Amino acid sequence: MKLSISFFIYPERIFLYLCFLISIIITVDVKAQQILVCDAISRFPVRDVEVCVDGQFIGKTIYLGTVTLPKQFKQASFKAKGYSSEKLTREEVLRDTVFLFPSKHSLNEVVVIGKYKLNIDSLSRNMSKRELYDYGYIKSSGGSFDFATVLDRRLNRDREHVQQNKEIIKKLNGKNIIEQIYTEEIEKKRVLDAAFERRKIPKDTISTYSFTTKPQNKNK
Numbered sequence: 388m389k390l391s392i393s394f395f396i397y398p399e400r401i402f403l404y405l406c407f408l409i410s411i412i413i414t415v416d417v418k419a420q421q422i423l424v425c426d427a428i429s430r431f432p433v434r435d436v437e438v439c440v441d442g443q444f445i446g447k448t449i450y451l452g453t454v455t456l457p458k459q460f461k462q463a464s465f466k467a468k469g470y471s472s473e474k475l476t477r478e479e480v481l482r483d484t485v486f487l488f489p490s491k492h493s494l495n496e497v498v499v500i501g502k503y504k505l506n507i508d509s510l511s512r513n514m515s516k517r518e519l520y521d522y523g524y525i526k527s528s529g530g531s532f533d534f535a536t537v538l539d540r541r542l543n544r545d546r547e548h549v550q551q552n553k554e555i556i557k558k559l560n561g562k563n564i565i566e567q568i569y570t571e572e573i574e575k576k577r578v579l580d581a582a583f584e585r586r587k588i589p590k591d592t593i594s595t596y597s598f599t600t601k602p603q604n605k606n607k
Contacts, residue, residue, distance in 0.1 A: 420456045420481060424448050424465060427486035436467040
């Protein structure tokens with residue numbers, strides 16, 4: 388009797404074990420990313436590149452220049468002897484092959500020397516205080532009131548306003564905007580007066596009032 392009971396329970400245990408194994412397999416990250424690290428000059432794979440993901444060391448590249456990264460990460464850093472270090476985001480890493488530049492082809496510091504020298508003291512005499520402040524020749528006075536700076540700003544605004552008015556006048560074919568508006572209003576009034584006179588005076592008497600209907604003859 389005991390043997391028969393254990394016989395029926397045994398298949399159920401097998402089913403439970405299978406379900407447990409399947410759940411473990413599903414939780415395993417099977418979609419890990421494999422990337423390639425190459426030399427930016429020769430395009431050959433680089434071996435023994437130390438790779439860190441989000442600050443944690445995960446391994447080195449093999450002789451093929453490949454390394455496996457986890458599926459989810461934010462930033463990855465690559466460091467190798469004789470090469471400049473690189474820090475890339477996840478999107479940049481997965482977008483294309485990672486290239487490392489040799490240290491001898493990179494510059495740590497660039498110094499620019501001008502061919503012509505200028506005397507800043509003589510140049511600053513012809514500059515306004517606002518320009519000296521913008522170019523960093525003088526420091527800001529902090530929270531104090533700078534009246535010279537206010538005048539410079541007001542002058543710049545006035546210049547811009549005058550320039551805008553000149554552009555508007557150019558668009559009006561060289562005519563003054565006030566003169567043009569006045570001419571248009573006078574023309575409208577003349578047309579209205581002429582129309583009113585046409586309705587008021589009979590047609591057979593228009594010739595007798597030719598001196599008062601001069602605009603009518605012009606329109607005709």
